[in-house]
Amino acid sequence: MTSKRDALTDRPLHVGGHIGGRPVPLDGAEIEILDPTTEKTIAVLHEDSVENVDRAVRAARAAFDHGPWRKTTVAERQATLMAIHDAIMAHSEELSELEAINTGIPAGLTRAFHIQRAAHNFRFFAEYIGQAGGDVYTQEPGILSQVTYEPLGVCALIGPWNMPLGLTAMKIAGALAFGNTCVVKPSELTPLTVARLFEIIGNGVLPEGVLNLVNGSGQVTGSALSAHSGIDMLSFTGGTQTGANILAAMAKGIKRPAMELGGKSANIIFADADFDTALDAALLSAFMNNGQMCLAGSRIFVQRPIAGRFLGAFEQRVKALRIGDPLVAGTEIGPMINAAQRDRLKRYAASGLGQNATLLAGGKDFEGFDRGFFAEPTVMLAPDNSLAICQEEIFGPFATIQIFDEEEDVVSRANDSVFGLVGYIWTRDLERALRVSADLRTGTVLVNTPIIRDLRTGFGGYKQSGLGREGGNGSRAMFTEMKSTIIARGKRSLPRLGLS
Ligand SMILES: NC(=O)C1=CN([C@@H]2O[C@H](COP(=O)(O)OP(=O)(O)OC[C@H]3O[C@@H](n4cnc5c(N)ncnc54)[C@H](O)[C@@H]3O)[C@@H](O)[C@H]2O)C=CC1
Numbered sequence: 307m308t309s310k311r312d313a314l315t316d317r318p319l320h321v322g323g324h325i326g327g328r329p330v331p332l333d334g335a336e337i338e339i340l341d342p343t344t345e346k347t348i349a350v351l352h353e354d355s356v357e358n359v360d361r362a363v364r365a366a367r368a369a370f371d372h373g374p375w376r377k378t379t380v381a382e383r384q385a386t387l388m389a390i391h392d393a394i395m396a397h398s399e400e401l402s403e404l405e406a407i408n409t410g411i412p413a414g415l416t417r418a419f420h421i422q423r424a425a426h427n428f429r430f431f432a433e434y435i436g437q438a439g440g441d442v443y444t445q446e447p448g449i450l451s452q453v454t455y456e457p458l459g460v461c462a463l464i465g466p467w468n469m470p471l472g473l474t475a476m477k478i479a480g481a482l483a484f485g486n487t488c489v490v491k492p493s494e495l496t497p498l499t500v501a502r503l504f505e506i507i508g509n510g511v512l513p514e515g516v517l518n519l520v521n522g523s524g525q526v527t528g529s530a531l532s533a534h535s536g537i538d539m540l541s542f543t544g545g546t547q548t549g550a551n552i553l554a555a556m557a558k559g560i561k562r563p564a565m566e567l568g569g570k571s572a573n574i575i576f577a578d579a580d581f582d583t584a585l586d587a588a589l590l591s592a593f594m595n596n597g598q599m600c601l602a603g604s605r606i607f608v609q610r611p612i613a614g615r616f617l618g619a620f621e622q623r624v625k626a627l628r629i630g631d632p633l634v635a636g637t638e639i640g641p642m643i644n645a646a647q648r649d650r651l652k653r654y655a656a657s658g659l660g661q662n663a664t665l666l667a668g669g670k671d672f673e674g675f676d677r678g679f680f681a682e683p684t685v686m687l688a689p690d691n692s693l694a695i696c697q698e699e700i701f702g703p704f705a706t707i708q709i710f711d712e713e714e715d716v717v718s719r720a721n722d723s724v725f726g727l728v729g730y731i732w733t734r735d736l737e738r739a740l741r742v743s744a745d746l747r748t749g750t751v752l753v754n755t756p757i758i759r760d761l762r763t764g765f766g767g768y769k770q771s772g773l774g775r776e777g778g779n780g781s782r783a784m785f786t787e788m789k790s791t792i793i794a795r796g797k798r799s800l801p802r803l804g805l806s
């Protein structure tokens with residue numbers, strides 16, 4: 307136990323919204339925030355009502371329509387984004403610890419990855435807008451077709467619980483960079499770091515109403531936001547079913563959606579791969595972030611000649627993963643976010659056994675502690691791809707392994723999914739890597755590497771993994787209106803289009 311956690315348990319934080327530059331009075335319905343390691347209350351969330359959501363959207367609307375933000379110079383926006391970057395970095399240790407306590411994700415990872423990424427998102431977009439331009443075309447002398455990317459308006463940004471600050475910051479940084487105003491709603495399970503970010507930024511950095519925060523459940527606060535007629539777009543990261551519900555709500559107002567949803571990514575290991583690196587990376591891809599990652603390589607395919615060796619080694623490595631308190635150095639797997647996610651793992655293990663899969667590791671709660679939502683990292687050998695454990699997103703430390711012989715067969719099994727987020731390929735044969743990459747129906751393909759994000763590239767999914775891309779030009783498409791202005795210069799004869 308560390309003092310930070312003890313302090314929160316003794317005196318839970320009270321968290322609410324932040325509208326028009328001011329904290330919202332803490333009088334909304336109370337939602338208890340649990341520490342998944344201790345199951346104790348560490349915060350009380352005061353839910354923002356439908357009326358508060360309306361106030362937040364109106365504040366963002368007024369700031370967009372009448373405030374200075376969308377007309378600021380690139381240099382001014384860059385300075386603001388960098389001020390937020392610096393504020394996050396100045397508080398990185400505190401934010402890393404808070405994120406680890408709230409999510410159960412090992413502090414080693416929140417420190418090295420989540421919070422660094424949260425800050426880097428702001429630096430990235432500051433640099434991007436310094437480079438990005440519009441487009442100009444000419445058809446004939448004197449006619450200029452100009453394409454510009456204009457701020458879109460009020461952006462509703464709904465974040466997930468598996469990388470709360472890092473992924474929400476990606477949305478905030480992108481929306482602000484292109485001159486928009488925002489209403490942010492974090493997951494009601496993990497609101498602490500985003501709320502802390504609002505405190506850290508304070509009031510001087512952005513004009514009033516540009517960045518607003520509402521907090522609460524998806525049912526009340528989230529659905530009020532997604533159905534609000536005053537938003538211009540909504541960017542969501544989370545589960546596919548929730549994404550579908552939000553899309554249905556947005557359809558009425560024809561609002562622009564950006565959806566980063568679930569995955570069931572194939573990790574294809576050919577027999578000629580660098581075995582040791584592929585093994586290490588398979589472990590990382592499936593179990594990093596407690597396995598709670600949309601891009602997890604949770605569906606492993608191994609080619610037959612190396613299957614026996616891989617199965618033995620992988621099983622051993624998974625059984626050796628250090629499960630524990632996310633604040634203790636060296637912990638590799640912390641608790642699941644809540645009891646429901648922990649129980650999901652057991653249910654899927656039972657479902658796998660019922661469909662003739664073989665349990666290689668895990669499959670039950672971790673019993674090393676009397677408290678906490680701990681589950682054993684689980685691996686099952688699946689006879690084919692039709693099993694529920696190979697088709698459905700489990701979103702936890704749960705990997706399936708299938709054995710394959712032919713390239714054509716593994717590509718077809720990899721694509722046999724309603725999802726299409728990421729594909730991982732391990733081979734020394736470049737020709738094959740490029741061929742398989744071209745055939746995979748996924749938004750991102752990683753060859754001989756676990757996840758590397760280059761924020762200049764777009765990240766997002768085919769099929770039910772989402773709509774739109776985050777990063778670089780993908781974020782620009784998401785957060786701007788593309789305007790075409792056609793300019794004719796000098797006196798010209800008009801085109802004859804059926805009228806004299
Ligand atoms: N990044 C990803 O791919 C993630 C996937 N998941 C998957 O989704 C499943 C369900 O997870 P949940 O905890 O329910 O999170 P979720 O991902 O479905 O919800 C995330 C956010 O959406 C909000 N929300 C929920 N219903 C809403 C609605 N009708 N309108 C507007 N906002 C709404 C929530 O308040 C939260 O801020 C998980 O079991 C997991 O499989 C969960 C988190 C992240």
Ligand SMILES: O=C(O)/C=C/C=C(\O)C(=O)O
Nearest residue numbers: 468543598599600601759
């Ligand atoms: O950007 C990353 O590095 C990770 C992204 C992960 C998700 O979007 C997710 O798990 O939802």
